[in-house]
Amino acid sequence: MIKPRIGKLLRVSKYRREFIIQELDISKNTLSNWIAGNTYPTIDKAFQLADLLEVSVEELYERKKSPID
Template sequence: MKSRIGECIDKSGFKKKFVAGKLEVSPTQLSNWISGRSFPTIEKAFRLAKLLDVKVDDLYEEDEE
């Protein structure tokens, strides 16, 4: 799965540091989610989607591989 979290954050106008603070995760952890190195828990994914005013489905897209 390909992360679209970075795109969603950019569209929201929020700074990544603000988003990380709201979710109570480190900026490094958020960066790992954006790059696809790790994934948020279900709870964090729903909180992130709510904060960014998107659906959880919008945070990821299926890889073409």
């Protein structure tokens, strides 16, 4: 199972949400859904967000082991 870490990364980021929204050309609702884990960024937006936050794309997400693992 994959869990987004976007909210955690944004809290420690030097950028405000409004800047991220403008730079990625997304809506406030889109960013809110990413943070909540309701939706996920497309691969191109994930790379853009990772670049802005100065992290890898892998760092945007946290792997949670499933009971099968």
